[in-house]
Amino acid sequence: MNVRSGFRPAQVAPVSVTELAEHLDAEGYPAQRVGPEDAHVTGIAMDSRKVIDGDLYVGVSGAQHHGADYARVAAASGARAVLTDARGAARLAADGVGLPAIVVTDVRGALGAASSRIYRSDDAAQLYGVTGTNGKTTTTYFMRALLDKTQHTGLIGTIEIRAKERVVPSEFTTPEAPELHALLMSMQQDGISAVAMEVSSHSISYRRIAGLRYHVAGFTNLTQDHLDLHGSMQEYFETKAALFDPQRCDTAVITLNATDEPEHWGEKMARHAAEQGTETITLDLGPVAARACEGEADWTLTELTPHGLGHRFTLRHHDGTEVRSSVGLPGEFNVANAALAALMVLHGSPRQEWGPLLDALAVEPGPFDNAVPGRMEVVSKRPAGIVDFAHNADGLAQALKSVRGDGRTILVFGATGERDVSKRPIMGAVAARGADVIIVTDDDPHHEDPAPIRQQVRAGAIEVQQELTAIGERHIEVLEIAPRAEAIEAAVAMADADDVILVAGRGHETIQDVAGDPVPLDDRVELRRALSHHGWITTPPASTTTGPDDGILNKS
Ligand SMILES: CC(=O)N[C@H]1[C@@H](OP(=O)(O)OP(=O)(O)OC[C@H]2O[C@@H](n3ccc(=O)[nH]c3=O)[C@H](O)[C@@H]2O)O[C@H](CO)[C@@H](O)[C@@H]1O[C@H](C)C(=O)N[C@@H](C)C(=O)N[C@H](CCC(=O)O)C(=O)O
Numbered sequence: 001m002n003v004r005s006g007f008r009p010a011q012v013a014p015v016s017v018t019e020l021a022e023h024l025d026a027e028g029y030p031a032q033r034v035g036p037e038d039a040h041v042t043g044i045a046m047d048s049r050k051v052i053d054g055d056l057y058v059g060v061s062g063a064q065h066h067g068a069d070y071a072r073v074a075a076a077s078g079a080r081a082v083l084t085d086a087r088g089a090a091r092l093a094a095d096g097v098g099l100p101a102i103v104v105t106d107v108r109g110a111l112g113a114a115s116s117r118i119y120r121s122d123d124a125a126q127l128y129g130v131t132g133t134n135g136k137t138t139t140t141y142f143m144r145a146l147l148d149k150t151q152h153t154g155l156i157g158t159i160e161i162r163a164k165e166r167v168v169p170s171e172f173t174t175p176e177a178p179e180l181h182a183l184l185m186s187m188q189q190d191g192i193s194a195v196a197m198e199v200s201s202h203s204i205s206y207r208r209i210a211g212l213r214y215h216v217a218g219f220t221n222l223t224q225d226h227l228d229l230h231g232s233m234q235e236y237f238e239t240k241a242a243l244f245d246p247q248r249c250d251t252a253v254i255t256l257n258a259t260d261e262p263e264h265w266g267e268k269m270a271r272h273a274a275e276q277g278t279e280t281i282t283l284d285l286g287p288v289a290a291r292a293c294e295g296e297a298d299w300t301l302t303e304l305t306p307h308g309l310g311h312r313f314t315l316r317h318h319d320g321t322e323v324r325s326s327v328g329l330p331g332e333f334n335v336a337n338a339a340l341a342a343l344m345v346l347h348g349s350p351r352q353e354w355g356p357l358l359d360a361l362a363v364e365p366g367p368f369d370n371a372v373p374g375r376m377e378v379v380s381k382r383p384a385g386i387v388d389f390a391h392n393a394d395g396l397a398q399a400l401k402s403v404r405g406d407g408r409t410i411l412v413f414g415a416t417g418e419r420d421v422s423k424r425p426i427m428g429a430v431a432a433r434g435a436d437v438i439i440v441t442d443d444d445p446h447h448e449d450p451a452p453i454r455q456q457v458r459a460g461a462i463e464v465q466q467e468l469t470a471i472g473e474r475h476i477e478v479l480e481i482a483p484r485a486e487a488i489e490a491a492v493a494m495a496d497a498d499d500v501i502l503v504a505g506r507g508h509e510t511i512q513d514v515a516g517d518p519v520p521l522d523d524r525v526e527l528r529r530a531l532s533h534h535g536w537i538t539t540p541p542a543s544t545t546t547g548p549d550d551g552i553l554n555k556s
């Protein structure tokens with residue numbers, strides 16, 4: 001398989017450019033046919049580097065380039081026709097690209113409709129899409145594990161794309177429309193009947209999900225993020241809300257009270273979906289909620305008991321139906337992710353078919369005991385060694401809160417270079433408030449000098465350390481150790497059996513970007529190595545884990 005071109009269906013019936021233009025017209029994208037004689041296409045790509053023989057190349061106007069500038073390259077790779085806008089068509093003419101073309105005003109919108117027509121993906125697998133600021137990856141893996149009990153299930157998300165035994169690393173959380181439609185058709189040809197996928201706000205904004213319809217769409221939470229793209233929280237909310245419109249999904253499952261903020265985004269999302277006419281199912285997180293919810297939800301998390309590193313929980317419908325399950329991953333937020341996953345899968349099936357799903361949920365270890373690569377991934381139990389992807393202040397605070405035990409919490413983390421500089425001392429402060437030993441190290445420095453990054457993180461931690469010492473509260477240690485593997489080794493060297501070692505920030509990532517050099521580095525591998533070296537017992541690597549050992553590439 002050509003990894004760059006991703007999954008492609010094995011067979012695609014050729015479609016003529018003329019027919020495609022008529023289809024776009026009918027779908028509300030007025031299309032003009034220009035250029036030479038008609039041609040037939042069997043695929044679609046919006047990146048010249050991903051074009052294969054027989055493709056329609058789509059030239060979109062981007063932030064850096066106009067895609068039409070790459071039409072000659074696309075033609076050399078076998079593109080048979082081009083879909084673009086008027087500006088792109090002018091460039092094709094100026095460059096003497098002799099391919100038939102379809103010209104539309106809204107190329108990104110037409111891209112979804114064209115992809116869906118070419119691959120005939122409208123009757124592909126049932127889609128279960130989850131959106132929200134945090135928890136998408138985890139919820140998607142949980143859904144897949146449960147769906148897999150009764151059918152073959154695909155997965156599309158930040159870490160990887162999985163279709164039975166085929167796995168490719170992800171470039172995006174949510175791929176571009178041509179890849180998505182090809183992927184769905186290819187999965188269907190492989191006998192996959194359900195797909196669990198993450199839906200990023202970027203993908204809604206860039207209309208990567210154009211031409212898709214979700215069987216069930218779920219909402220985790222909304223906290224500040226990506227305001228560079230969305231401008232305001234209201235706009236961020238509205239972007240995500242589009243997933244819950246009846247044109248986009250059949251059923252919406254909305255978590256109401258994951259976050260405590262004056263806007264009550266969860267309730268707003270549920271109201272939006274219901275007012276639009278979408279069948280809307282609501283979830284009150286009860287004991288793991290950040291606040292009481294407005295009114296009564298359809299489902300409430302009623303019981304929560306610690307169980308191993310995770311929890312057992314019960315969900316209760318207002319009609320009295322109960323769902324019992326457990327989650328193996330630490331952190332109350334993972335109970336919220338598991339509850340959402342369970343309800344999305346249940347509401348994707350007719351009630352009379354819930355029996356096997358309820359049984360699968362109640363079994364221990366159950367579907368939510370499966371590790372999610374780099375998400376509160378437990379590498380050892382005594383001392384508890386945990387690798388997590390928390391890479392912002394909020395995530396770090398949540399992760400630290402969830403691992404607090406009888407012993408000390410030893411935290412290894414750093415901040416990324418060339419990204420939000422202001423969050424560095426804030427993360428340092430959060431670390432000092434939640435951990436006993438803070439080892440500041442490097443994340444991806446990119447092209448920035450790593451030493452000043454560490455100092456900025458450390459400054460935030462030291463400030464809190466001084467405050468705590470002044471009021472005689474807790475004694476904490478703040479250390480600075482680099483490179484990262486040495487920091488992990490130092491954390492393990494000082495750990496006792498009752499301690500928790502949390503290595504945060506990189507999760508599933510296997511490549512560190514140091515001044516443009518891709519340096520192999522996997523926190524899970526390093527933590528396992530150090531634990532074994534010090535004679536501690538480690539858990540076997542998760543079966544779903546991607547990493548260099550699988551020969552699977554990873555995004556940097
Ligand atoms: C900000 C953003 O999302 N930009 C997207 C946008 O890029 P752009 O406008 O800069 O594109 P460009 O470089 O000007 O190129 C214009 C066109 O020429 C094409 N081209 C360009 C060069 C070439 O050699 N050949 C070629 O065909 C490009 O494929 C593109 O179609 O269109 C490109 C084409 O698909 C995307 O790759 C690109 O995603 C960038 C790389 C990106 O990083 N996006 C991230 C932020 C993203 O989408 N993230 C979310 C998750 C966010 C989260 O939750 O954290 C995701 O779903 O992954």
Ligand SMILES: Nc1ncnc2c1ncn2[C@@H]1O[C@H](COP(=O)(O)OP(=O)(O)OP(=O)(O)O)[C@@H](O)[C@H]1O
Binds near residue numbers: 137173395
């Ligand atoms: N429901 C949740 N609420 C708050 N924080 C969470 C939740 N679920 C996971 N987290 C934290 O956020 C981190 C990222 O989780 P996950 O990858 O599942 O979310 P995501 O929405 O896919 O984020 P990203 O797009 O950054 O991968 C986890 O490592 C954990 O620290």
